[in-house]
Amino acid sequence: MRRVGDPGPVLSSGILIGVGLGGFVDGIVLHQILQWHNMLSSVRPPTDLIAMKYNMVWDGVFHAFTWLMTAAGVARLWCAGRRDDVAWSTSTFVGSLALGWGLFNVVEGVIDHHLLGIHHVHPGEGQLAWDLGFLAFGAVLIAVGLAAIRRGRAEHRAQRGSATQRELAGASSR
Amino acid sequence: MPTDIAGVISCPNCDVGRAARALVFEDDVAFNVSVALVPFLVLGLIAWWAERMGAPRRDSAEGDGETR
Numbered sequence: 001m002r003r004v005g006d007p008g009p010v011l012s013s014g015i016l017i018g019v020g021l022g023g024f025v026d027g028i029v030l031h032q033i034l035q036w037h038n039m040l041s042s043v044r045p046p047t048d049l050i051a052m053k054y055n056m057v058w059d060g061v062f063h064a065f066t067w068l069m070t071a072a073g074v075a076r077l078w079c080a081g082r083r084d085d086v087a088w089s090t091s092t093f094v095g096s097l098a099l100g101w102g103l104f105n106v107v108e109g110v111i112d113h114h115l116l117g118i119h120h121v122h123p124g125e126g127q128l129a130w131d132l133g134f135l136a137f138g139a140v141l142i143a144v145g146l147a148a149i150r151r152g153r154a155e156h157r158a159q160r161g162s163a164t165q166r167e168l169a170g171a172s173s174r
Numbered sequence: 175m176p177t178d179i180a181g182v183i184s185c186p187n188c189d190v191g192r193a194a195r196a197l198v199f200e201d202d203v204a205f206n207v208s209v210a211l212v213p214f215l216v217l218g219l220i221a222w223w224a225e226r227m228g229a230p231r232r233d234s235a236e237g238d239g240e241t242r
Contacts, residue, residue: 012228107213
């Protein structure tokens with residue numbers, strides 16, 4: 001008999017895919033559509049075409065790492081799908097996606113915006129407020145993600161409880 | 175050095191493209207790659223740690239796991 005109840009693979013794959021999707025939101029929306037910043041826009045501000053293309057190279061490197069995180073998450077999820085001891089829960093998976101996106105904002109924000117200062121969310125007047133807002137949005141996503149993961153765990157426990165009761169009822173009637 | 179749109183027409187092998195690539199390699203490429211990589215390494219470690227934390231412990235799994 002095999003046991004089910006390991007939420008670990010769903011958690012880790014959800015976090016990795018969430019990090020990837022959060023990174024793509026940053027890259028697509030903030031770097032490309034709004035053009036607020038680029039990967040090294042505080043190192044070499046994109047004020048002419050050469051500096052712009054220089055930043056496009058490093059945006060490409062950023063997107064390559066984002067793609068690798070997403071691919072790692074999909075691979076992890078595929079491996080989890082081949083196991084029969086994994087606790088599958090929509091709440092856990094969706095919560096992990098939100099947690100991954102929030103962690104991306106917080107980790108990338110702290111390292112790139114505050115510690116290294118290689119770019120800021122919206123450089124110029126009030127850039128600190130934008131950077132702090134980016135972190136706050138990440139913190140909200142982390143809180144939402146953790147709440148969903150807790151709900152998934154509670155749902156899984158309730159399912160296990162009712163399954164055990166059914167087993168006991170079946171054994172006593174035999 | 176052309177920096178207007180006319181200089182881009184023959185890219186990727188135009189003066190602007192060559193100048194931008196040269197600028198990339200003038201800087202410390204390894205350092206910039208590391209800077210781009212570090213947040214993702216930290217996040218990968220967090221995902222690995224979450225998987226370890228999510229797994230039921232061997233001693234509690236005996237009484238905790240559902241059978242199927």
